[in-house]
Amino acid sequence: MSQWTEWASNLNALCLGYKRPQDCYSMLTDNELCFLEQYGRYSYTGAGKIVDLGCWLGGSTLALARGVADSAHQKRRTRRRPIDAFDRFVWEDWMTPIGRMLDVPKQYAPGDDYFEDVEVLLRSHEGMVRLRRGDLVDEPDFRDVIEFLFIDAMKSWPLANAIQRVFFPRLIPERSLIVQQDFGYHHPIVATAHVLMWRLRDAFEAVHHVPNSCSVVFFHRRPLIRRKLPRLDPDLLTVEEVHQIWEHSLQCIGRNMWGPVLLCKLLFMIERGWEEEAHAEAAKLAAQGYRYEGAALADARAAIEKRLRVWPPHTNQARWLEETGARLE
Ligand SMILES: C[S@@+](CC[C@H](N)C(=O)[O-])C[C@H]1O[C@@H](n2cnc3c(N)ncnc32)[C@H](O)[C@@H]1O
Numbered sequence: 001m002s003q004w005t006e007w008a009s010n011l012n013a014l015c016l017g018y019k020r021p022q023d024c025y026s027m028l029t030d031n032e033l034c035f036l037e038q039y040g041r042y043s044y045t046g047a048g049k050i051v052d053l054g055c056w057l058g059g060s061t062l063a064l065a066r067g068v069a070d071s072a073h074q075k076r077r078t079r080r081r082p083i084d085a086f087d088r089f090v091w092e093d094w095m096t097p098i099g100r101m102l103d104v105p106k107q108y109a110p111g112d113d114y115f116e117d118v119e120v121l122l123r124s125h126e127g128m129v130r131l132r133r134g135d136l137v138d139e140p141d142f143r144d145v146i147e148f149l150f151i152d153a154m155k156s157w158p159l160a161n162a163i164q165r166v167f168f169p170r171l172i173p174e175r176s177l178i179v180q181q182d183f184g185y186h187h188p189i190v191a192t193a194h195v196l197m198w199r200l201r202d203a204f205e206a207v208h209h210v211p212n213s214c215s216v217v218f219f220h221r222r223p224l225i226r227r228k229l230p231r232l233d234p235d236l237l238t239v240e241e242v243h244q245i246w247e248h249s250l251q252c253i254g255r256n257m258w259g260p261v262l263l264c265k266l267l268f269m270i271e272r273g274w275e276e277e278a279h280a281e282a283a284k285l286a287a288q289g290y291r292y293e294g295a296a297l298a299d300a301r302a303a304i305e306k307r308l309r310v311w312p313p314h315t316n317q318a319r320w321l322e323e324t325g326a327r328l329e
Contacts, residue, residue: 004207004219007043012211014038021066023121025104026059028152029213032181033063039148039177040067046082048145048172053136053163054153055085056095057104058118064150065125074128083129084144086136086153089115137162146170151193152181160192161232168200169226176220178204183249184214184257186296188267188303192232197252198245199230206252214260216252234268239277242269259290263300263328270303270324273310279320286327293329300328 015034020026026033040063044050050068055061064083068074074082091108099108108114115133122129134140136153139162149167154160171178180193197204197218204218237245246265250258262285269278292300304325311317 008208008217011035011038011042011208014042020059021062023124024059024062025057025099025102025121026063027056027098027102028060028063028181028215029210032210032213032215033059035210035213035215035217036060036063036150037067040064041070042067043177044068044071044073044082044148045175046073046147047175048147048170050083050148050150051142051146051167052083052085052150052152053167054151055087055118055131056152057114058085058121058131060150060152061085061118061129062122062125064148065122065128068128069125081128081130084132084142085118085129086132086134086140087118088135089113089118089131089133136166139166142166142170144170145172147172147176149176149178150181151179154180154182154192154196155189157192157232157234160196164196164200164229164232165226168224168229171220171224173220173223177207178218178220179210179215180218181215183216184209184253184260186260186263186267186292187299188264188271190264191234191268194245194249194261194264195232195234195237198248199232200224201248209252209254209257211254214257218252234272237272239269239274259292260296262290263292263296266324266328267300267303270307270321273307275307275311275317275320275324279324282324282327291329297328301325 015031018030018034020030020033050064052061068082091110091112091114093110137158154163182190183193203222203224205221206216207219208217249261253261266278266281269281304321308318308321
């Protein structure tokens with residue numbers, strides 16, 4: 001058993017029977033919350049900061065803080081406020097159904113500021129967390145070294161570029177971990193994570209897929225210099241590169257998540273306007289037995305509908321798109 005496999009299986013074993021705390025409102029699964037808490041408790045050393053990108057109502061932050069509060073590092077108090085949590089803290093429309101599902105006690109309207117509510121929710125760990133309001137696209141100033149980087153906010157190409165430029169050069173080689181929370185999700189914007197981790201594959205090694213979740217953990221191997229980081233631009237990718245990128249991604253994640261990861265690739269191809277290649281990809285998926293439903297199928301249909309508006313009926317492109325849609329069900 002490799003050192004990482006043993007590490008992951010110890011963390012998994014600690015999560016049997018885990019229940020999220022009452023005051024924790026989080027979009028993460030219980031497995032992800034428990035992973036963050038146990039990481040904070042048993043693996044975090046205090047060599048660098050913990051950074052939570054996209055903390056929303058502070059659920060991910062609370063899990064990390066609960067673990068760190070209990071850790072040997074915190075008992076030595078080597079670092080004041082070991083956790084920095086970033087968010088815009090501005091409510092958006094898409095958060096409303098999730099808030100309702102999670103029984104968030106307060107109702108928000110789009111545009112509402114929820115910063116002070118997160119302060120209250122994290123009050124029990126006040127001295128440990130620094131909440132940082134702002135748009136990450138604006139590349140906030142960040143000078144500390146980072147031991148653990150939790151990325152749950154990489155929802156656009158400019159944002160992915162900003163995140164790598166600000167935070168990646170601060171990671172500690174042979175020590176830091178980063179988590180790409182969306183890695184196993186089907187949405188085409190997750191291409192940002194697949195492209196980024198492929199471009200930087202010499203600097204990061206996938207070491208753990210948090211069970212029953214979309215989160216993949218990477219170990220940081222080689223130092224990264226800000227001015228040498230690749231600029232991510234979907235327009236510059238070739239079809240051949242896209243095949244290589246997703247080959248790499250499949251090696252980073254458990255087989256049970258290959259379906260959504262491959263759908264992300266297909267939807268990214270449709271978005272790029274590569275109808276013929278997407279058609280071939282859908283045929284491969286269908287032959288391998290992948291079928292989609294729920295949000296995945298709805299998002300696929302929406303992406304196909306959008307491209308169908310570009311092509312007149314009876315063109316090859318329209319036919320390829322329609323057949324692609326039919327093969328996913
Ligand atoms: C999926 S949610 C995070 C969920 C959270 N980690 C939890 O435990 O529930 C993504 C968060 O990223 C934040 N976000 C998205 N884009 C951002 C940006 N450009 N700058 C700062 N925060 C951003 C959103 O406000 C949202 O709270």
